[in-house]
Amino acid sequence: MNEIINILLYDAPELVLQHLIIVTIALTSAIFLAVPLGVLLTREKLKPYSNKIIAILNTAQGVPSLAVIAIFLKFLGIGYFPSIVALCLYGLLPIAQNTIAGISNIDPDILESAKGIGLSKNKVLIDVELPLAFPVIIAGIQTSAVLIVGTAAIAQLIGAGGLGKLIFTGISQFRPELTIIGAILSALMAIVFDRGLGSINKRIEKKYK
Amino acid sequence: MIKIEGVSKYYKGMDRPAVSKLDLEIKEGEICVFVGPSGCGKTTTMKMINRIIEPTNGIISIDGKNILEFDADELRLGIGYVIQKVGLFPHYTVFENIAVVPKLKGWKEDKVMSRVRELLDVVDLDPDENMYKYPNQLSGGQKQRVGVARAMAANPSVMLMDEPFGAVDPITRNQLQNEFLALQKKVKMTICFVTHDIDEAIKMGDKIAIMNNGKLVQYDTPENILFSPINEFVEEFVGSDRALKVLNLLRVSSIMEAYMPTIRYGSDSSQINEFYNNSNFAIVLNDDNKLQGYIDINRIVEKKNVEKWCDYIRTYDICLGIDSTLKDAMVAMLENDMKTIPVLDDEKKYIGVVNFDMIKSHVGREYETTIE
Ligand SMILES: Nc1ncnc2c1ncn2[C@@H]1O[C@H](COP(=O)(O)OP(=O)(O)OP(=O)(O)O)[C@@H](O)[C@H]1O
Numbered sequence: 001m002n003e004i005i006n007i008l009l010y011d012a013p014e015l016v017l018q019h020l021i022i023v024t025i026a027l028t029s030a031i032f033l034a035v036p037l038g039v040l041l042t043r044e045k046l047k048p049y050s051n052k053i054i055a056i057l058n059t060a061q062g063v064p065s066l067a068v069i070a071i072f073l074k075f076l077g078i079g080y081f082p083s084i085v086a087l088c089l090y091g092l093l094p095i096a097q098n099t100i101a102g103i104s105n106i107d108p109d110i111l112e113s114a115k116g117i118g119l120s121k122n123k124v125l126i127d128v129e130l131p132l133a134f135p136v137i138i139a140g141i142q143t144s145a146v147l148i149v150g151t152a153a154i155a156q157l158i159g160a161g162g163l164g165k166l167i168f169t170g171i172s173q174f175r176p177e178l179t180i181i182g183a184i185l186s187a188l189m190a191i192v193f194d195r196g197l198g199s200i201n202k203r204i205e206k207k208y209k
Numbered sequence: 210m211i212k213i214e215g216v217s218k219y220y221k222g223m224d225r226p227a228v229s230k231l232d233l234e235i236k237e238g239e240i241c242v243f244v245g246p247s248g249c250g251k252t253t254t255m256k257m258i259n260r261i262i263e264p265t266n267g268i269i270s271i272d273g274k275n276i277l278e279f280d281a282d283e284l285r286l287g288i289g290y291v292i293q294k295v296g297l298f299p300h301y302t303v304f305e306n307i308a309v310v311p312k313l314k315g316w317k318e319d320k321v322m323s324r325v326r327e328l329l330d331v332v333d334l335d336p337d338e339n340m341y342k343y344p345n346q347l348s349g350g351q352k353q354r355v356g357v358a359r360a361m362a363a364n365p366s367v368m369l370m371d372e373p374f375g376a377v378d379p380i381t382r383n384q385l386q387n388e389f390l391a392l393q394k395k396v397k398m399t400i401c402f403v404t405h406d407i408d409e410a411i412k413m414g415d416k417i418a419i420m421n422n423g424k425l426v427q428y429d430t431p432e433n434i435l436f437s438p439i440n441e442f443v444e445e446f447v448g449s450d451r452a453l454k455v456l457n458l459l460r461v462s463s464i465m466e467a468y469m470p471t472i473r474y475g476s477d478s479s480q481i482n483e484f485y486n487n488s489n490f491a492i493v494l495n496d497d498n499k500l501q502g503y504i505d506i507n508r509i510v511e512k513k514n515v516e517k518w519c520d521y522i523r524t525y526d527i528c529l530g531i532d533s534t535l536k537d538a539m540v541a542m543l544e545n546d547m548k549t550i551p552v553l554d555d556e557k558k559y560i561g562v563v564n565f566d567m568i569k570s571h572v573g574r575e576y577e578t579t580i581e
């Protein structure tokens with residue numbers, strides 16, 4: 001029991017922080033890549049290809065996280081940076097997918113009237129499409145965040161650090177308590193991300209839904 | 210003025226044009242109603258005017274300037290646009306929805322605010338009550354009103370309306386139509402109005418453009434459409450109840466008469482005896498010409514109570530405004546079982562009456578003169 005308290009007091013905080021940093025950087029980069037990608041794929045010129053591109057990304061998402069990590073090991077070596085790249089790519093799809101879904105599901109009458117009263121294409125995107133797709137995009141970010149928090153633990157295999165360290169140390173040293181603490185903390189972090197992002201949507205729903 | 214010259218539109222994958230060699234001119238300040246069966250090309254025609262759709266051939270110009278010379282967004286900012294589904298922005302309040310175009314045009318904040326209030330008044334929505342509501346908190350009719358207000362926000366001289374009153378119940382529709390006509394009387398926009406309802410076309414249009422299969426079949430005044438249909442298609446489209454439709458076209462202001470004697474409330478009874486030989490009824494008015502009711506002269510004289518004639522005043526359950534159509538008048542007569550209905554002006558002052566015989570003879574006359 002003492003040992004567990006020791007771990008929680010002395011080892012865990014730093015590892016949680018590390019984990020948090022990795023996840024935040026990876027998630028933020030995923031958002032900044034995936035939202036514009038999703039938007040691009042809903043523009044008139046690229047629309048015909050968006051289904052195909054999403055199908056390809058979908059297949060890529062089917063690759064188990066462990067394999068993704070392994071592949072990145074090959075290209076980028078090990079360490080902090082390759083882990084973040086791998087996690088970021090892994091988190092792209094849900095966000096891109098939801099950006100596309102959110103924008104394509106907007107009532108065409110709203111878009112027609114926006115264009116009809118004289119909003120430019122950019123104005124329509126910024127003032128109408130993105131705000132209306134926002135709740136769906138947030139839902140995508142939620143999915144992605146949970147995915148990244150979980151996968152970040154595995155990324156310890158290529159030297160990511162964070163809670164994965166606790167889990168894998170537990171496995172290699174036959175100290176299941178370490179593994180369990182790491183897993184629980186990682187799960188808690190996923191829940192916090194999920195709830196936190198979800199609360200943004202609740203606020204919007206109260207406003208005009 | 211909107212001029213459409215030799216305009217055609219071919220959609221990809223369609224073997225016939227959606228709109229075919231259309232020529233037509235909408236005069237400044239007029240409402241032109243496009244009407245025709247579903248798929249005849251009304252919406253396509255309208256959307257070519259604000260370049261939502263680009264024509265395959267032909268030229269469209271507004272006030273003599275080819276619309277292709279404008280930047281497309283700039284052009285649309287100057288043209289009001291209302292569609293059946295309204296398309297209000299759900300994440301904007303009523304105020305923000307109406308303010309979109311004025312803000313884009315760089316109006317100052319206080320000017321935008323006063324304009325929005327003015328417009329909400331114009332479309333008969335209480336500004337304080339509705340300004341900060343979101344569209345999902347409005348009824349269908351209220352949404353339409355906001356849609357019209359949004360389209361008119363920056364005083365466009367041209368307005369495009371695609372079945373703007375199509376999605377509301379008949380009573381609200383009638384109300385919206387009347388309000389809009391009253392409004393148009395003041396602001397005189399050049400309006401392109403699409404509907405598939407011939408009654409609405411007759412009521413709203415200065416001119417009616419009847420289309421079929423992408424072609425313009427007849428472009429004429431409602432009277433001529435009703436009484437001189439150019440071919441069987443138009444005749445059939447107008448329907449066999451032309452005499453009834455004409456009721457929608459004529460306003461009570463054109464037929465009402467002030468033939469009934471009037472008497473001031475409280476005046477002495479000598480007048481009653483004067484009326485006795487000429488008329489059975491008299492209209493009773495206030496000092497400022499507001500309607501009090503009417504009296505049955507015979508009855509008063511019979512009762513030998515002429516001195517106290519004011520006790521015998523009966524009120525009217527219903528009155529008509531001068532913009533009411535003869536159809537409104539007929540409906541009022543039938544519903545209230547009345548032969549004569551008074552007509553009031555915008556300030557609710559009495560100006561005359563309409564009765565059933567007047568309607569009958571007028572419709573008959575209209576028929577004869579225009580059919581020749
Ligand atoms: N984007 C499009 N692509 C291909 N065909 C179209 C398109 N829009 C309209 N059409 C076709 O063009 C024809 C005219 O359509 P339009 O929408 O102008 O008709 P409408 O008179 O407005 O009919 P409605 O009363 O049903 O609204 C129809 O046959 C329709 O199927």
Ligand SMILES: [Mg+2]
Nearest residue numbers: 251252253371
């Ligand atoms: Mg249409």
